[in-house]
Amino acid sequence: MQAPTTPQATWSRSAERIMAAINRDPLTAPHALRNDALLAVSVAVVAAALALFVDDGRRPDALGWALLLVSHVPLVWRRRRPVLVLVAVITCVFPYHFLDYPHTAATQAAYVALYTVAVTGRPLRTVLVGIGVITMAVGVLLTISAQEALGLLKASGWVVAVLFCGVDVRFYRQYVASIVERAERAERTREEEARRRVAEERLRIARDLHDLLAHSITLIGVQTSVAAHVLSADPERLDRETVAKALDDIAETCRSARGELRTTLEVLREHGSPDARGPLPGLDGLPDLAEAARLAGARVEQTVRIRQAPPAVGAAAYRIVQEALTNAVRHAGPGPAVQVELAERQGVLHLSVRDDGTGPGRGGTPGFGLVGMRERARSVGGTLDAGPRTGGGFEVTAVLPLTTTGERDG
Structure with missing residues (x-):
């Protein structure tokens, strides 16, 4: 009614x-x-x-x-x-x-x-x-x-009054039109900013998934090879302890990967603010990366001469070291010696990961690891270089500023 x-x-x-x-x-x-x-x-x-x-x-x-x-x-x-x-x-x-x-x-x-x-x-x-x-x-x-x-x-004042009224209404309409135009332009800008944020978020998730899966699958593959080698080397004298340790390492790697994958994908299920994300990985996670690489057979020496970094810079450094260690385990040959160094000099984080292995083969299929590392560094205003060393092996160096203009995920 x-x-x-x-x-x-x-x-x-x-x-x-x-x-x-x-x-x-x-x-x-x-x-x-x-x-x-x-x-x-x-x-x-x-x-x-x-x-x-x-x-x-x-x-x-x-x-x-x-x-x-x-x-x-x-x-x-x-x-x-x-x-x-x-x-x-x-x-x-x-x-x-x-x-x-x-x-x-x-x-x-x-x-x-x-x-x-x-x-x-x-x-x-x-x-x-x-x-x-x-x-x-x-x-x-x-x-x-x-x-x-x-x-x-x-009586000509009436003529002047009518003309003045018309001019005043014309200026008022132009003022209203300018306000409407600014509002429409602001709305378009908000929509473009929203689309840009969505694209950046998708790129961030893609990079995280690549780093996570490449690192975890590489470690699982190496640990599985160790278990298979122990089983086939001397079946008469089976080293059960070594096989059990290799299988435990595989299980631990799977659990870590599953937990980090859940954290990475939570942003896709988030119904609240688009900026509501789980805690970012940082410099405090570097020892775990080194330990995982040691379990895969690499001899890792790690030197960290920096206590604290902005969350975005710490996440970028974490992902760069993770991808560099993954590449070393995958391409540097059996038992590579890897040196990881992070130091702060004049307000800048200097990062390097060096190994003494043979490096990736020339005929191999190029992946997205190096591209992803460069994007990580660029996302916080830094630079990254990667290539073979003069005396053999491979080296990844990055320079990341410790003062960023905005909080952005790596």
């Missing part, structure tokens, strides 16, 4: 319609021709009433009624050709005034035409039109009576 309409609600809707009509650009408003035709008819009715009941000239005859009513016809096209409409109205109004018909009745159409010129054109054109109309009107009335011309000159 529809609620009864209160006077306050009716007045509110009426006020909203009036403000919408004021704010709307007259050149692009819908149903302009129909509305202007209704306006012309309304103004003509008012003019006829004034001609009948206001005694400031002789009563109109057939010619006076014709000039008065015809002067309202051009108002139908006032938005399309405002200056031509004003000229047409003045062409009918001046003979009307010259023949001394009721002067008040013919001013309404002229005011509407003047307002339209002011509200649709530039201020300079409005000023020139106003001066021209006043000058022409005074000149015509001077041919009739100097007293009438002086009276019109005194």
Whole structure:
């Protein structure tokens, strides 16, 4: 059941319609021709009433009624050709005034035409039109009576008021249009920023998954090879302790990978803030990476001469060391010696991972590890270099600033 309409609600809707009509650009408003035709008819009715009941000239005859009513016809096209409409109205109004018909009745159409010129054109054109109309009107009335011309000159303040009102409304509409444009531009900017954040988040998750899975699968593969070698080396004297240790290492690697994978994918299930994420890996996780590489057969020496780093920088350093150790275990050959060094010098984190292995084969399929490491470094404003060492082996070096402009995930 529809609620009864209160006077306050009716007045509110009426006020909203009036403000919408004021704010709307007259050149692009819908149903302009129909509305202007209704306006012309309304103004003509008012003019006829004034001609009948206001005694400031002789009563109109057939010619006076014709000039008065015809002067309202051009108002139908006032938005399309405002200056031509004003000229047409003045062409009918001046003979009307010259023949001394009721002067008040013919001013309404002229005011509407003047307002339209002011509200649709530039201020300079409005000023020139106003001066021209006043000058022409005074000149015509001077041919009739100097007293009438002086009276019109005194009443020219109404012309100035109408022109000023039109210019003011025009500036107000431009102001409203600029506000709407800024709001739309801000909305587009927010949408673009949201899309950018989504793309960065997808890239972050892809990098995390690559680092995590590549590291874990590589360790599992090496540990499985150790168990298989022990089983096939001497079946008569099976070293059960070594096999059990290798299998325990595989299980521990799987558990660690499963936990980190769950943390990485939690962001995809998060229904709250897009920035709500689990704790980032940092420098405190480097000993676990070194231990995992040792279990895979690498001889890792780790030197860390930095106590604390911003979360984004710590996460980037963690992932770079993780990928570098993974590549060393995978490509450096059996039992490689790996040196991991992290040091702070002049507000910058210097990171290096060196091994003495043979390095990746030339015919191997290139992966995304080096690309991912460079993206990690670039995400916090740092740089990364990787390549074979002069004396043999492979080296990864990175320079990461410890003062970042924003908190960004690695």
